[in-house]
Amino acid sequence: MADFTRRQFAALAIGGIGASFFLTGCGPQAASSQTSSADDAYKEATLVLGWWGNAVRNENTANLIDLYQKQHDSITIKPRPGEWSTYWTKLSTQVAGGTMPDIVQMDQKYIAEYGGRGALLDLTKHKALDLSDFPKSALESGTYDGKVYGINAGQNAYSVFANADVFAELGIETPDDETWTWDDFFEIAQSVTDASGGDVIGTSLVAQDADLMVWARQKGEELYSEDGKIGVSKESITSWFEYLLKLSSSGSGPNPDAFTQDVSAAVEQSLFATKKAAMGWSWTNQLLAYSDATGSDVRLLKLPSFDGNAGAAGMFFKPSMFWSASSKTKNPAQTAAFIDFLVNDIDAAKIGLAERGMPVNPTVLDAIREDLSDADKAGLEFLESIEDDVKSTPPIPPTGTSTVQATIQRYAGIVLFEEQSPADAAQALHDEMTGLIS
Incomplete structure (x- = not known):
């Protein structure tokens, strides 16, 4: 098997989170249930x-x-800025060390x-934080075991990114994302590879x-169940691996080496950003970054489905990130007031705009709508266009699953390198995910 990518290695290092918590005896703490009044907010x-972030986010x-x-x-x-690759390992160390x-x-x-182990503050208990304008679904997305441990800093959705300029140069129509199926996606990707002579792959x-x-959602399942277990079946994982292998082996997707490099690449160096792939997969708040990197007309497309129905594509709204607070903070009222400023203050929103995702508070969103960049306006238009297609919100990942993404990518690499069959890799992945939760 190929060596782990830098991103996979960094993500696997996060496995130390659990060890740090348990070694220091960090379980549910009384501090996490503390309350505060608005009188102490200032x-x-x-x-x-x-x-975590980059130069733009740090300046904002x-x-x-x-x-x-x-x-x-x-x-x-x-301020304590950091980078994604080291942020979580550092945070777990900080929690363990108080x-x-x-x-x-x-x-x-x-x-x-973190919330399940008592490290986060239940933010509903602090009067300086006003959550009255937040949609119920936005609050549920940061809720675990009945406590709100995270306030949605911004909203996004998973989508297919399409470089319309590349499609036009190759004489291929941009896909109809209202009706396309997984078979259509494969055929379109293959047509890009063929038309470019392999210089540009389809996806x-x-x-x-x-x-x-x-x-999994399109198969009537969830990655995780409501009771905190693995919800996706081995059969569904197998069929997904088979599809990835079909894309890769046909040339419509990246070969195994290109895949391994791409999952660890920075946005600007990715296959899609360098126009070596006509389509890519990412979150809507990355539209501006990819538009700038490619210098092209990048469009957001709804996800393919098995039956060509966008409403059955399993799309969902995801918090781009949360604001959370330490259960050990000595200043819970002031902490809550600052989070209130971050998510509810219009002047603050005019600084950040959509850099951390599209604001969830509708009053704040309306106040900055006209200030958004063209790319962010397109992202907002996409989010609003899928509202009728979003049927439910996936359950929150249970404790122990923080390294699952790296684990999934590792087994995908194993399948693409044909070191295990899709069925065998699916069994192994399912077992490993179950073990992480256990």
């Missing part, structure tokens, strides 16, 4: 803010901090991991947990 305090966040401190000179915010930032940027994969393959999740 009493003098120093708060630490941690997040610095501007947010400056604005808040100008509005409330009694509050000092200490130095977790007061406010942290959180991903849905880790809500149960990239990233094999994220979102890909398997959508495939």
Whole structure:
């Protein structure tokens, strides 16, 4: 088998989260149930803010901090920016050592991991944070075991990205995403590879947990069940692996080596961004980044389905990220007030716009709608266009599954390198995912 990619290795290192928690005896803590009133929201305090991001997000966040401190000179915010590849390992170490930032940027994969082990604050117990304008589904997405551990910082959806300029140059029509099937997707991808003489392949393959999740939803299953178990069957995983292998071996998708390199590549260096693939798979909040990287007309397409019905494609809205708080914070009221600023303040929204995903508070979204870039407006239009096609929200990933994406990608690589059959790899993946939860 090929060596692990850098991203896979970094993700697997996150497995230390559980060990760190258990070694330090970090279980449910009384601190996580603390409450606070709005009266203390602006009493003098120093708060630490941690997040992962890039240069653009770091600048936006610095501007947010400056604005808040100008509005409330009694509050000092200490920034702790980081990068995705090391963020989670560092955070687990901070939690174990009792130095977790007061406010942290959180991903849905880790809500149960941290919230279920008592490291996060139940944000519904703090009056300085107003959640009255948040849709119920947005609050549920950050809820675990009846407690809201994360406030949706922005919303996005998984979609197919299509480079309309590449399609036009090859004389191929951009797909009809209202009716296309998985067979159509394969044929279109193959036509791109054939028309370009192999210089451009039809589609990239990233094999994220979102890909398997959508495939499972179209089979009437979920990646995880409501009671915190594996919801996808071995049969569905097998059929998904078979489809990935078909795309790769036909040349309509990347060969195994190209796949391995692509899943670890930065956005700007990916197959789709470098126009070596006419279609790619990503989240809607990445549209601006891919548009800038390609310099092309990049369009968002609804996902293919088995029967050509977009309403049966298993699409869903996902929090791009959350704002969460440490259960050990010494300043819960001030922490809640700062999160309220991040998600409800219109001036704050005009700084961040859609960089962390499309705002969920409808009042805030309406206030910045006209300030969005053309790419972000297209992303918002796509999100609004799929509202009728989104039938349900997937269950939150249970405790123990923070490394599942890297695990899925590893087995996808094994299948593409033909080191295991799709059926054998599906059995092994299913067993490993079950073991992670156990």
